[in-house]
Amino acid sequence: MIRPVLAVVLNTYREVVRNKILYAILFYAVLLVLTGHFFADVSLNQERRILFDVGLGLISLFAVVLCLFAGTSIIYKEIEKKTIFLIVPRAISRGQFLLGKWGGLFLAMAVIITAMFLILLVQVWFLKLRPEVALLKGVILVYFEVALLLAVALFFSSFSSPVITGMLTIGFFVIGRLLPDLKQILFTKYQADAFRTVAEELLQVLPHFYLYVPSGHDFNGRTLSLTTDFVTWAYMGWAFLYTLLMCALILIIAAGLFRRRDLA
Amino acid sequence: MTEPLPLELTHVHKRFKTGFLNLRTAVAVTDLSLQLRTNEIVGLLGPNGAGKTTTLKMVTGLIFPSAGQVRLYGEPVDRRAARVRMGFLPENPYFYDYLTAEEFLHMACGLADLPLAGRGARVTGMLKKLGIHHARALPMRKFSKGMLQRAGLAAALIHDPDLVILDEPLSGLDPIGRRDFREIILDLKRAGKTVLFSSHILPDVEDLCDRVAIIVKGRLREEGSLAELLEHGTRNTDVEVRCPHDQGEILAREFPTFERAETLSGFRLGVPVGAALQVVLRRLLELELEVLSVRPHRISLEDLFVAHAESAPGEEVAP
Numbered sequence: 001m002i003r004p005v006l007a008v009v010l011n012t013y014r015e016v017v018r019n020k021i022l023y024a025i026l027f028y029a030v031l032l033v034l035t036g037h038f039f040a041d042v043s044l045n046q047e048r049r050i051l052f053d054v055g056l057g058l059i060s061l062f063a064v065v066l067c068l069f070a071g072t073s074i075i076y077k078e079i080e081k082k083t084i085f086l087i088v089p090r091a092i093s094r095g096q097f098l099l100g101k102w103g104g105l106f107l108a109m110a111v112i113i114t115a116m117f118l119i120l121l122v123q124v125w126f127l128k129l130r131p132e133v134a135l136l137k138g139v140i141l142v143y144f145e146v147a148l149l150l151a152v153a154l155f156f157s158s159f160s161s162p163v164i165t166g167m168l169t170i171g172f173f174v175i176g177r178l179l180p181d182l183k184q185i186l187f188t189k190y191q192a193d194a195f196r197t198v199a200e201e202l203l204q205v206l207p208h209f210y211l212y213v214p215s216g217h218d219f220n221g222r223t224l225s226l227t228t229d230f231v232t233w234a235y236m237g238w239a240f241l242y243t244l245l246m247c248a249l250i251l252i253i254a255a256g257l258f259r260r261r262d263l264a
Numbered sequence: 265m266t267e268p269l270p271l272e273l274t275h276v277h278k279r280f281k282t283g284f285l286n287l288r289t290a291v292a293v294t295d296l297s298l299q300l301r302t303n304e305i306v307g308l309l310g311p312n313g314a315g316k317t318t319t320l321k322m323v324t325g326l327i328f329p330s331a332g333q334v335r336l337y338g339e340p341v342d343r344r345a346a347r348v349r350m351g352f353l354p355e356n357p358y359f360y361d362y363l364t365a366e367e368f369l370h371m372a373c374g375l376a377d378l379p380l381a382g383r384g385a386r387v388t389g390m391l392k393k394l395g396i397h398h399a400r401a402l403p404m405r406k407f408s409k410g411m412l413q414r415a416g417l418a419a420a421l422i423h424d425p426d427l428v429i430l431d432e433p434l435s436g437l438d439p440i441g442r443r444d445f446r447e448i449i450l451d452l453k454r455a456g457k458t459v460l461f462s463s464h465i466l467p468d469v470e471d472l473c474d475r476v477a478i479i480v481k482g483r484l485r486e487e488g489s490l491a492e493l494l495e496h497g498t499r500n501t502d503v504e505v506r507c508p509h510d511q512g513e514i515l516a517r518e519f520p521t522f523e524r525a526e527t528l529s530g531f532r533l534g535v536p537v538g539a540a541l542q543v544v545l546r547r548l549l550e551l552e553l554e555v556l557s558v559r560p561h562r563i564s565l566e567d568l569f570v571a572h573a574e575s576a577p578g579e580e581v582a583p
Contacts, residue, residue, distance in 0.1 A: 001377065002380075003374050003377045003378070003380075004374060004375045004376075004377055006374060007371050007374025007375045009375075010374070011279050011360065011369070011371050014360075014362060014363065014367070015360065019362075080359040082328075082354065082357075082361065083358050083360055085324075085326060085352075085354040085357070085358070085381065086322075086354070086357065086358075086359070086372075086416075086419060087299075087375060088325060088326055089325055089326065089347055089350065089352040089429075090347060090352075090376055091344055091345075091347055091348040091375065091376055091377045092344065092375055093344045097345075115292035151409040173414070193479075201384040228478060256351075260328060262280075262326075262327040262328060263321075263326045263327060264280070264318075264326070264327050
């Protein structure tokens, strides 16, 4: 039963890594990650901080851009180009198909993120800086972020066009990144009435993308930084569990929506 | 215990929502019931827009009936297990441009849940059988239409399915390709498989099919073996006689109800079904007219097809 899913995973991975447009985007990503080196060079005694923050920030930014580029149109293209006619009539359920698509996209993104991270490590080595465990934790959080973002993109693409999928995915991503600020606004600007209660509940169930970019924010009374005090492994464990459960939930709902869709 | 039928459609309807806000409804298939028995080749015929492809999409689980049931080997088609024993070749199959034929067939093996061991030999064998082994490492965007059709059939058959559904399998093929495909379809029957295919190429249908189902405007008009369908379809027997054109009134007097048409050397009489042909021939000889040819005019599948395509639903069809 796992073999049909793996077949879709492998095919989706090939589709992403053999796409020429992706290489153009990746080229610019590598170029920009390399600019971290430049910023580090011109900064005064802040090379380490600048390189870590700019490098990891750019990896996260390009991972998100690539996710949106690859994830929002992948189901639509299968239906539009009718290649799905060669898959759905086989020994694979539609839920397994979506899972395979998500797995393939994640695999491709993981390879790309790893490549960008290795470039960052080369720069760290080049500047004779000490690689921090925080950097590893930071990039692992990018993997988690990408996993959740791909699930959101697949969810919307299971029933809508790439443009709408793109807009909704970006919207959810932005809201997810601003969740603590939005909650703060709710608490300070609104009375404890029905609207606030509903809004709070709604924010609770939205994908929590803020979880993956803790650097520079207050966390339990301390300011997190890649160069001084970063999140614990326990935090990483909770972030992993949250990502796993949210991805599973989102993909199950997406599979439910996709299950009865006419692929005409 | 008897095995369930390979394919069973029971009172299947399909309506599509169309227009602004999906307020209009287009009916694609109406009350279609059809059964396929094990080890038979059934042809699905119909003019463009008749509902053949819609029917095949429902059979393969790509779209869902608005009402009625589609079962494969007794299981509803939307269940994964139901589709394990089915192979499907869509009309004008579309492929992943970036894959080679070999990669594509390996993917098809995975989708069919085949174990890794033995996949290589299976893929190589199928590529050779379909005559595209030489192009196995070529990206499929470089394939001709015929080669793509062969790759699609290879993927449909890679897991040795018991039921094979083919949507217009012979379209776009050159004569050699058509011959090869026909041979493969006949091989499937010899191997005990069941085949359902749609086609516009009527001579191929006549050659290959045990049974034929004719669909027009979403309704099943006629279904049965070719012998059954064409049995009551014998029409006039054409009798050509040598006779000067100015003596046509002799024939008009003797055979007033027969169709009569002038030919280069005389006349052609249309002797209707039910008239005693022997008596007619004897009378012609008595009149000292030379009988040049006697040709029974049986209706062909094409006649039947055209008659159904041009008739209204419920109208008596006279090919």
